[in-house]
Amino acid sequence: MLKKAVSKSGKGGEDIPRRQKYQLIDELRGKFPVSWLLEIAFIKPASYYKWRKSKLQREEKKKKEQVIREHIMAIHFVNPEFGRPQITDDLKEMGFLINHKKVYRLMREMEIQSVLRRKRKRHGHTPSVIFPNRLRRKFRAVGPNQKMVTDITYVSDGKEFYYLSVIQDLFNNEIVSWEFSRRNDLELVLNTVEKWRKKKDVAGAVLHSDQGFQYTSKLYNNRLEANGINGSHSRKVNCLDNACIESFFSHLKTEKLYMEQCKSEKELRQAIEDYIYYYNYKRRQRRLKKRAPIEYRHALAA
Numbered sequence: 001m002l003k004k005a006v007s008k009s010g011k012g013g014e015d016i017p018r019r020q021k022y023q024l025i026d027e028l029r030g031k032f033p034v035s036w037l038l039e040i041a042f043i044k045p046a047s048y049y050k051w052r053k054s055k056l057q058r059e060e061k062k063k064k065e066q067v068i069r070e071h072i073m074a075i076h077f078v079n080p081e082f083g084r085p086q087i088t089d090d091l092k093e094m095g096f097l098i099n100h101k102k103v104y105r106l107m108r109e110m111e112i113q114s115v116l117r118r119k120r121k122r123h124g125h126t127p128s129v130i131f132p133n134r135l136r137r138k139f140r141a142v143g144p145n146q147k148m149v150t151d152i153t154y155v156s157d158g159k160e161f162y163y164l165s166v167i168q169d170l171f172n173n174e175i176v177s178w179e180f181s182r183r184n185d186l187e188l189v190l191n192t193v194e195k196w197r198k199k200k201d202v203a204g205a206v207l208h209s210d211q212g213f214q215y216t217s218k219l220y221n222n223r224l225e226a227n228g229i230n231g232s233h234s235r236k237v238n239c240l241d242n243a244c245i246e247s248f249f250s251h252l253k254t255e256k257l258y259m260e261q262c263k264s265e266k267e268l269r270q271a272i273e274d275y276i277y278y279y280n281y282k283r284r285q286r287r288l289k290k291r292a293p294i295e296y297r298h299a300l301a302a
Contacts, residue, residue: 018043022051066158067258068096069106073161074154076112083114128216134232135208139244141171144297145200148176148207150192151245152184152214155257157268164252164272165192167207168245173285174293175248175276176200180269189214190223203228210234210242251279 025037025048038045068091075082075090082090088103107113141147147170154161163184167177177196181188196202207229209215215233224231234241256275262268280293288296 019051022048026052026055063258063261065106066261068098069110070154070156070161071096072103072106072112073110073156080114128211128213129218129221129231130211130216131231131233133208133235133241134206134230135241137241137243139170141169144169144171144174145176145202145205146171148196148205149242149245150189150207150209150215151242151249152188152212153249153252154184155253155268155272157262157264159263160265162265162268163188164249165189166245166248167192167196168248169293170244172288172293172296173244173248174280174297178272178276180272182265186214186217186219189220193220193223193227193229197227204230206230206232208232208234208242211236248279251283252276 021041021043025034025041025043028037034048035045038048071091071094072087075087084100084104084107087107088098088100091098091103135147135149139147139149148167149170150165150167152163152165155164156162160182163181165179165181165188166175168174169176176199177192179188179192179195181191193207207224209232211233214220215231221231252272252275256271257268260267260271262271281295282292284290284292285296291299
């Protein structure tokens with residue numbers, strides 16, 4: 001039956017198109033020798049391998065395009081007024097070699113367009129709270145729970161975007177608190193701080209972040225003060241002031257999320273939970289004398 005299915009020659013009503021033969025051979029290559037499958041299908045090896053190479057290139061191109069789509073959506077969420085030129089410029093600054101025509105095509109497919117914002121008069125606006133930069137890029141701590149960094153990144157299941165808020169201890173790079181949400185709002189940040197507070201003695205700790213609207217709000221400032229936490233802010237438009245947390249997000253995406261391609265919110269949440277466990281307990285780091293974060297903390301406490 002297998003031989004009959006693979007070797008249809010292209011004559012008659014039951015014929016299998018050549019492309020479908022290639023696909024069938026590709027599905028069976030793990031169970032049977034490729035040379036045998038090609039022989040009974042009357043397919044030249046050069047033709048099959050040319051098709052396979054083209055298929056792999058298409059899949060790789062699709063993966064790269066998905067990454068670009070995620071970045072476009074993230075830029076749009078943060079700056080909804082940005083049009084094609086500004087989004088193209090931002091992508092180039094991130095290292096993507098892309099022209100405005102492709103950005104336009106992807107934006108059209110994703111049904112994204114710039115939102116023209118009307119200028120509104122603000123009455124009784126409370127000024128943002130800006131903390132001094134207490135870290136000043138000194139990302140080393142002599143003990144746990146002294147210097148902490150926090151930030152938010154976007155993640156996707158291929159259909160929707162979600163937000164991950166994280167707090168990291170600079171003593172051993174351990175992720176001490178994280179929160180996952182559909183909304184990038186103040187509640188996401190406050191919940192992350194609350195989880196940290198319940199697990200650790202936070203009094204006197206420095207918590208460093210960028211100047212996002214959540215981290216400069218009065219409510220965030222009040223929460224830190226109530227728990228004896230010293231707030232700290234990066235300088236404006238300076239991601240290097242919070243480079244450690246950006247490094248963690250990069251590892252999370254390249255080592256887990258981009259590889260697994262989660263297809264639902266549940267799968268995405270589980271993948272994040274699994275990776276954070278792996279990162280804290282198993283992923284060895286050179287800076288930690290080739291130990292995982294929690295292993296390093298326990299070793300120094302012994």
